[in-house]
Amino acid sequence: MHLKDKVILVTGGTSGIGEACTELFARHGAQVVTMSIQEEQGTALARRLQAEGLSCQFEYGDTSREDDVQSIVARTVERLGQLDCVHANAGILRNQRITDLTLDDFYALINVNLLGPVLIAKHAIPVMERQGRGVICFTTSVAAEIGFPGHAVYCASKAAVVALMRCLTTDHSPRGVRFVAVSPGTIDTPMLAASCAGWDTPKEELYAQVARKIPVQRMGQPLDVAQAVAFLLSDEAGFINGSVVHLEGGTLCLPPW
Ligand SMILES: NC(=O)c1ccc[n+]([C@@H]2O[C@H](COP(=O)([O-])OP(=O)(O)OC[C@H]3O[C@@H](n4cnc5c(N)ncnc54)[C@H](O)[C@@H]3O)[C@@H](O)[C@H]2O)c1
Numbered sequence: 001m002h003l004k005d006k007v008i009l010v011t012g013g014t015s016g017i018g019e020a021c022t023e024l025f026a027r028h029g030a031q032v033v034t035m036s037i038q039e040e041q042g043t044a045l046a047r048r049l050q051a052e053g054l055s056c057q058f059e060y061g062d063t064s065r066e067d068d069v070q071s072i073v074a075r076t077v078e079r080l081g082q083l084d085c086v087h088a089n090a091g092i093l094r095n096q097r098i099t100d101l102t103l104d105d106f107y108a109l110i111n112v113n114l115l116g117p118v119l120i121a122k123h124a125i126p127v128m129e130r131q132g133r134g135v136i137c138f139t140t141s142v143a144a145e146i147g148f149p150g151h152a153v154y155c156a157s158k159a160a161v162v163a164l165m166r167c168l169t170t171d172h173s174p175r176g177v178r179f180v181a182v183s184p185g186t187i188d189t190p191m192l193a194a195s196c197a198g199w200d201t202p203k204e205e206l207y208a209q210v211a212r213k214i215p216v217q218r219m220g221q222p223l224d225v226a227q228a229v230a231f232l233l234s235d236e237a238g239f240i241n242g243s244v245v246h247l248e249g250g251t252l253c254l255p256p257w
Pocket residue numbers: 011012013014015016017018035036037038061062063064089090091092093112139140141142183184185186187188189190191192
């Protein structure tokens with residue numbers, strides 16, 4: 001996979017899937033700009049990778065704020081001269097049945113999970129079209145395709161990202177920009193761990209139960225997703241466009257009984 005010298009912006013790049021992506025892309029020789037709302041983790045991650053001689057800069061920013069997104073894209077291009085790839089990965093999870101939904105939770109989910117990717121696309125695409133090349137990978141979820149109990153708005157936000165990605169493909173790929181999405185199943189990250197809070201069963205037992213249900217008999221690791229995204233962003237994946245790649249160990253193949 002050739003990511004060497006590519007300038008890659010990763011949103012939500014300082015925890016879980018995004019952190020693994022940031023580290024793997026940097027190890028492949030990319031110039032990574034990783035952004036999130038985790039100042040301390042972001043600074044520490046960038047320092048750790050820089051200490052190994054790898055290229056990684058942290059930018060503090062909220063993907064649901066247009067000023068933040070616009071200025072991070074502009075600073076990236078100003079400092080590094082180009083923007084080859086974006087991994088629009090930042091996301092949040094909220095758990096509640098629709099009858100208990102507060103509008104604050106609704107807007108939080110939609111602002112981070114849908115408006116964030118929209119803003120990233122809005123500001124990255126003009127740069128990529130000027131260059132005549134670029135790739136944007138979105139992180140959606142298998143939750144876009146299944147009735148994930150108690151997560152109706154989260155599921156809807158992730159399904160919307162798939163629709164967004166497909167429309168961008170028809171609108172902008174003729175001018176050199178490729179779009180893909182990764183759809184993880186159950187991945188062992190801080191987000192997943194936080195979702196176990198409030199259950200009577202300890203997290204380890206819950207994880208073991210989930211792993212037994214997945215055809216490959218294990219949960220996913222952030223690196224499983226990062227390796228797939230690294231390939232999708234590379235030139236070797238140049239004919240993969242408008243596609244959703246599922247990373248779920250076969251969960252979606254299971255019969256409904
Ligand atoms: N873990 C899973 O099982 C799983 C499954 C399917 C999809 N996903 C999706 O993968 C993505 C990454 O999730 P994760 O499990 O690594 O979670 P995580 O909580 O470990 O990481 C989320 C990252 O997003 C950042 N973030 C949150 N709100 C932000 C904002 N407004 N602006 C900028 N950054 C923000 C956080 O700071 C963090 O770096 C999310 O989009 C999530 O919905 C996760």
